[in-house]
Amino acid sequence: MNRLLPLLTAACLLAAGAARAQYVTNLTLMKNQFLTGEPVVAQVTVINRSGADVVLGGHGGRDWLQFEITESSGRRLAPVTIGSDQAITIKAGAANKQTVEISGGYSTADLGTFNMVANVLHPITGQYYSSNKVRMTITDSKSYLFDQPFGVPDGFPNAGRARRYNIILFRELNTLLLYSRVTDEKSGAYLATLLLGPVIMVSQPQISIDAKNKLHVFFLAQPHIYCHAIVNPDGKVFKRSYYRDDDGNRPALLMAGGVGQVVGGVYFDPSAPPPEKKKMRKASERPPGL
Template identity: 50%
Template sequence: MRYLTPLLFLFCALTVQAQYEVSLTLPRTNFLALEAIPATVTVTNRTGAEAVLGGPGRGSWLSFEMTDKTGLPLAPMDVSGDELIQIPAGGTIQQKIMVTDAFAPTEIGNYGLKARVAHVASGQYYTSARVRFNITDSKPMWEQAYGVPEGFKGAGSVRRYAVLLFTDLSSTSLYARVIDDKSNLRLHTFRLGPVSMAHDPQITMDRENQLQVLFLAQPGIYAHCVVTPDGKLKKRSYYRDVEGNRPSMSLDSNGNVAVAGGVFFDPSAPPPSETSKPSRNVSDRPPGL
């Protein structure tokens, strides 16, 4: 009988641990400072009954714990729980969350991230395994100061565009960054797309002080990106190099930018029918899109 109580305690502990299974994944290990970091949280319901997460007035059911390289917790990161989510018994859901909307680490170094899911009925929290990631940085390959035009937040201030080349473990990408020119504070950092350096990117500013970049995304496919003075990606379009007619970007005397050469290419469009010419392969789609 004296062994019964510990055994019952162990059984209860295992039962509580089995309510939810929580896992967390990141798309890669290395990120640039201030880059948006998307996380995918997977929750499997092991309660034996339908589980309800969130909903109006229920509060947050999902939170994240970020730690620095010493294990010190950083800012709390709760996710809005207004959306009602139902998980059938044994069912699984996935939530994609931009964790940097709550806190974006700026210091170069190693970080850890856990996801926590609340089980309201028991008051328990179920935590994923810790995922490690690195914040790093890169020197700009191109920089240009500009004044923020009227109609944009921060109008009249001086900022700076920077274009950066970032090589990860298995890929190379082109990034854009907006910096406050006076304080040198990094305001926005985001990925323009995968890049091949077989041809150097073309980079310029147009008459509206927009950043325009044309670069080789993969063999035969070029990407054209436009960034607004307030640091938002306005446009990303693609062109195919056809029979040596390589796309190129030009700036006229009035500050207007045009892309000439190549053929416009939509990677999200369905493949043409067999009778349509020219045809394209699924492999034409630039990786990472």
């Protein structure tokens, strides 16, 4: 299901629109290359030039956002429309940025190059105003580091169905990326493809399935920084945590009794501010006699 991610901070956008335009809109993608079945994450920025406050979405409101996707040959795909149960108010003259994940209704199932445009509804006039055009490429990789079958446990949709976990190593320009994928064993359909993050292959990733059929992936994400990602049988990331190699105390994934845990290293929060450096003490601050 297409879903609207939380509202991000308002932003200013320098762009020129038509003289009578109600909006100035801008579309950007979090990246421009995707694997087959991977959700497309887009950012849509709207500047309200209508001269009055605008309310988009809300319970029972019209879908306010439409993505128009065109193949390189010119053939248009079925448009993707997105709404929001929560009303979004854009003040007159203000800018608003939304992050949207496109999945389900539109799946990156076809390989090739595509153009995308975002159309934003002006509810008062009923007109849509278009953004700039962005290009994206859909590709695939079967460079599997891991390929193991499992059964969907109770508590998840389609319990008892046979599926497979895949871990994919994919090179994008000068960066190696690690993806997880869940595939239906019977049909071979890709049910979920998700980016776990960049990987440094000087250390081989550790990959295991626990007693609850969750997939554990432990890999070197940055120099001295390791990522432990746990993937649910439905293909969604259950948890992602990081650990630092502290003075040679290298962390590792330990599977014991059907449970996966990280031993060694130091827990690392990438969102935490860096620790303050110790300030050099002035000579005048030295204790007497030193």
